Amino acid sequence: MVELPPVVARMWGREHSSRRGPKPRLDLATITAAAIEIADTEGLAGLSMSSVAAQVGVAPMALYRYVGSKDELLTVMSDSAVPAPPERGELPWRDYLAVWTRANRDLLLSRPWLLSLQGLTPPMGPRRLYWLERLLDVLGDTALDDGEKFNVATALTGYALTDATLVHATKAAGQELAAAGVKGATDYGEVLAEVLDPATYPVLSAMMRSGLLKESEGWTEDADFLFGLNLLLDGIEALMARRAGRSE
Structure with a gap:
């Protein structure tokens, strides 16, 4: 039997857990939800183990009991942020x-x-x-x-x-x-028509000079x-x- 990577075991609830010690304050779902909230509001630039720890009210080192690294957290986030797929119903x-x-x-x-x-x-x-x-x-x-x-x-x-x-x-x-x-597709097309050399860009130049992007407004x-x-x-x-x- 293949040994699951730790992050995969966590996502599927297959990680071995010890019953010793006090009951954990957190769980992976709570940490992931906090991380997703940060990413939704600030982007990944605002996401760090420290910012997630502050969001859930623990010290950063406390997170490593639940997720091994920021990369692992990102992997879990990329799955947890996904809703259920559309229902098929009677669609072909x-x-x-x-x-x-x-x-x-x-x-x-x-x-x-x-x-x-x-x-x-x-x-x-x-x-x-x-x-x-x-x-x-x-x-x-x-x-x-x-x-x-x-x-x-x-x-x-x-x-x-x-x-x-x-x-x-x-x-x-x-x-x-x-x-x-440069405002709008028409202006963009006119800029391209001006800079494109027909000898090097014969097809693209002809398209821009014909006013193709005017039709794209x-x-x-x-x-x-x-x-x-x-x-x-x-x-x-x-x-x-x-x-x-x-x-x-």
Whole structure:
């Protein structure tokens, strides 16, 4: 039997606990909730073992009885901050995958600090793995094999993460451009049209000079998100059709 890493054992309630000594004042759930509250209000920059200890009213060293390090605490936080996955109800597989991916992306938009944690480790906690379980179950009756189902989950998770990261980066870049006097997509396109050398950037330069970004005024992140999501879902559907044809 494999020996579980301490942080994984803690998340699953599998850590051996001694009955000796006084009853602990704290538990991992209380510490994690305090850490998440700090991250929600101050970001990860405001998170430290000292700040969490102050939040729960103990000395910093007292936390190490429950969590071995700040990195372990971040791992637990990245799981505990995740709500339950969407219910499927009567949705067909494609509609549910769209709902599932959107919910994944919206979670990352609501808690930006998760962006820097989601890619550090594969899901090992009960909440993140339940999202994976729910998606794999929806694909259960399709013609995809187990490896393909797992890869679908990986692709959609990665897309949600990438899109949320892009949205945050775009908003930050928009603020910087506004501070520099560039307001809106039209102004941005005109700046690019001015600096791009058609000899080196023939395609991009032509697009900017044609006023492509003028048509992007009023652009919404949701429309962009749906465009990419439908490309992925179309590809998954095409793969299912090929697999079904092969089995027949």
